[in-house]
Amino acid sequence: MRDPSSMHGVVVEKAPAKINLHLRIVSRLADGYHELRTIFQALELHDRLEAVIADETSVQVEGDAQTGPVEDNLVLRAVRAFRDTVPDAPHARLRLVKRIPAGAGLGGGSSDAAAALRAINTLAGSPLPLARLRTIGGSLGSDVPFFLCGSPRAYGEGRGERLAPLAASPSAHVLLVDPGFPVATRDAFAWWDARHAQGPVGRGIAGMADGARGTGAAGGERAPPLGASEDFASLAGWARNDFEDVVFERHPELRAIERALHGAGAILAMLSGSGSCVYGIFDDPARAEAAERHVRKVMPAARVLRTRTVE
């Protein structure tokens, strides 16, 4: 069942970062998780994962992101989860080179886990289709399935695991401003819960069955026009991130970054996921450069990364 061409070779996977172009929190579910409506967008910025067959599974992490204890690393958990499903899959020695800031709402850990699932599946001779990898990925983290959906932009419901691919716009310039501290997703949801104490605040929306166009309303508001090839300027017309209120309340400097990006000519500037990273999208590289200089001046402690959207 193993693909001989990968048996002795190194499998290399790119693990791209994501931003959320839109993020509505619809309700708190009985299990404590939250029902979301979101649009994921993949970025060129990526971590790199190398995997080779080995006698036991291990990971070596390099790079500058603070990722915590290696034992807790999602790539290890991903390989273990895969081997639970495919018991005769080989063990893998993994090398992860981190570039995506951690705790920043950029999906780095989730994307690494997705890359690990693709890599171990390849090393095992590709016994599982992408849909099965998405199911395993969903058990590891809510953002993992997006990185296994095969599309650089997708609309997500549920925890983000019910996905419909969306047409992507031509690649745009992105400035990522990492304020230098993380925000834990769990905390951000708890802050949102404290603000919206009573029960569900919305209902599910229709229109996902064929993966095409969403027609319902989330939280009583107009849902994004799904399936449309939206450029960033039209996305900016209705995009919002429900985490902003509660996260900006605790970290007002993030709102200041967002305003600075808008002021510098960003088409769309928003908190990504639950933060802490704020991004700005620019159609003009000169504007992106000027915005970078401006942010570095007013926010010297922040780390500014330049990248592009994947088209």
Ligand code: C5P
């Ligand atoms: O799924 P993941 O492990 O990335 O989620 C981290 C935490 O964020 C969860 O433990 C949960 O508290 C919260 N969460 C949530 N609703 C979601 C996704 C995450 O409440 N849709």
